[in-house]
Amino acid sequence: MDTPQRTQQGVPRGPAIEPGRTKLPSWCVVAGADHAINPDAERAAAKQIGETATEISSGSHAITLSHADEMA
Structure with missing residues (x-):
């Protein structure tokens, strides 16, 4: 991450026409037990941009570490 990103040859330049999302x-x-980001805010953000949300009620902010099997 500390080196500058370079444009690859053959990759179109300029603004994207439409975002992939x-x-x-x-x-x-x-993460239902997250104390860093309010779970209600996470749900609202997911709904606003049309994401399919899955909830792990006992998940903390480090959910990828604490529930690695469920995240896989």
């Missing part, structure tokens, strides 16, 4: 399905995991 409008056509591709998207998912998120809501």
Whole structure:
């Protein structure tokens, strides 16, 4: 991450015409026991952008570590 990102040859340059999130399905995991980000805010954000939300009620902010099997 500390090195600058370089444009690859053959990759179109310029602004994207339409963001991928409008056509591709998207998912998120809501950590029900998160004290850093309010779970209600996570649910609202997922709903606003049309993501399919899965909730792990005992999940903390570090949900990928605490519930690695369920995240896989």
